Amino acid sequence: MEPVANLSRKEQVIRSAAQLFREKGYAASSMRDLAQKLGIEAASLYSHIKSKEGILQSLCFDMANEFRKSLEEVEKQKLSASEKLRNGIIGHIQVMAKDLTASAVFMNEHRHLSQPYLRDFLLLRINYINRFKSMIEDGIRMGEFKPTIDKKLAVMTLFSSLNWMPMWYDPEGDVVPTDLGEQLSDMLVNGLKKN
Amino acid sequence: MEPVANLSRKEQVIRSAAQLFREKGYAASSMRDLAQKLGIEAASLYSHIKSKEGILQSLCFDMANEFRKSLEEVEKQKLSASEKLRNGIIGHIQVMAKDLTASAVFMNEHRHLSQPYLRDFLLLRINYINRFKSMIEDGIRMGEFKPTIDKKLAVMTLFSSLNWMPMWYDPEGDVVPTDLGEQLSDMLVNGLKKN
DNA sequence: CCTACCGATCGGTAGG
DNA sequence: CCTACCGATCGGTAGG
Numbered sequence A, B: 001m002e003p004v005a006n007l008s009r010k011e012q013v014i015r016s017a018a019q020l021f022r023e024k025g026y027a028a029s030s031m032r033d034l035a036q037k038l039g040i041e042a043a044s045l046y047s048h049i050k051s052k053e054g055i056l057q058s059l060c061f062d063m064a065n066e067f068r069k070s071l072e073e074v075e076k077q078k079l080s081a082s083e084k085l086r087n088g089i090i091g092h093i094q095v096m097a098k099d100l101t102a103s104a105v106f107m108n109e110h111r112h113l114s115q116p117y118l119r120d121f122l123l124l125r126i127n128y129i130n131r132f133k134s135m136i137e138d139g140i141r142m143g144e145f146k147p148t149i150d151k152k153l154a155v156m157t158l159f160s161s162l163n164w165m166p167m168w169y170d171p172e173g174d175v176v177p178t179d180l181g182e183q184l185s186d187m188l189v190n191g192l193k194k195n
Numbered sequence C, D: 001c002c003t004a005c006c007g008a009t010c011g012g013t014a015g016g
Helices: A003-024 A031-038 A042-047 A052-076 A081-098 A100-112 A117-141 A151-168 A177-192 B003-024 B031-038 B042-047 B052-076 B081-098 B100-112 B117-141 B151-168 B177-192
Strands: none
Touching: A003 A031, A003 A052, A003 A100, A031 A042, A052 A081, A052 A100, A052 A117, A081 A100, A081 A117, A081 A151, A081 A177, A100 A117, A100 A151, A117 A151, A151 A177, A151 B151, A151 B177, A177 B151, B003 B031, B003 B052, B003 B100, B031 B042, B052 B081, B052 B100, B052 B117, B081 B100, B081 B117, B081 B151, B081 B177, B100 B117, B100 B151, B117 B151, B151 B177
């Protein structure tokens, strides 16, 4: 009956949960921990959310959606493969930087999703990875990248680097997300490029 | 009283636990799950191990020790910075490939260590990372690597790539660990090197 | 390695 | 958002 206030409170719950899941992991985070963080009783959480896993679902699928939108923007552009790859990397970093906490949960805790959510999530992820792989393949086909590179290794190295960023990136530091994306892209792409 | 048999059984327990921790995560793995995997009662596990966390401690510190030994071998060698870095990467990959399950646990579950083990573990890790960082700094000083690279970014990208390897590397495939290490090194180092 | 069991804690519901 | 509570499960111990 108070949709705005409820929404806002619900978001507070989800954001607090994200912090908790990031720090302790999903399985080791209890609803009582979460309630305490918010200054309420555990039972009261269920006025705002359906279940513990419901929170994880929101976090994982909202992030997945942001990544998808970012990539679609890049794919529309009329650019060379290496420029698209570069923009894809920058976009990914920017999406993560907007919410490092949710990004860390997305990366480390998605495996605690139950079926069919887990399957859906993994399908989204493999689709996303394959679209980056296509950019690399395009780059090889167009003569921008070395034809000898192992495509699976290249794309997995790329994703490893991207996905670990929430572990060490300091948003208070003087490297802004766009710069980080450019530097990372530079380091990886110039490793792929013919010199 | 039967040290050999006990040791072997203890190792079976630890290896089964590693598989379980890798699949479900440490916190979501119960001692009853583990006992079932071994065909015994949960209470019987405690004849072989001290506690659930004791298993995690063995797994994490044994792996840390393997990594340390591998790096010490490399540091002894009289080679250029880029060759040392290459050998360090190959060594790291080889250590992981010897036990991908323990490697995955080492990487993803160490945060469930309690104090003071967690602190000790993190000190070992930062030390290991800093020694790789020194190789990169040496390479810059000796003119082998671009002076413009961000050292923190470079070393973090390196470790991201290394640490995610257990997530996607297929030991049944036709890429042997040494080759993988060389390819990975090639991809990363050639991205750093002056061309 | 087992039976029997412990106190603590879990996610969640009923009913206000 | 609270009180009161539920059945299930947790890591671990006693005693054999």
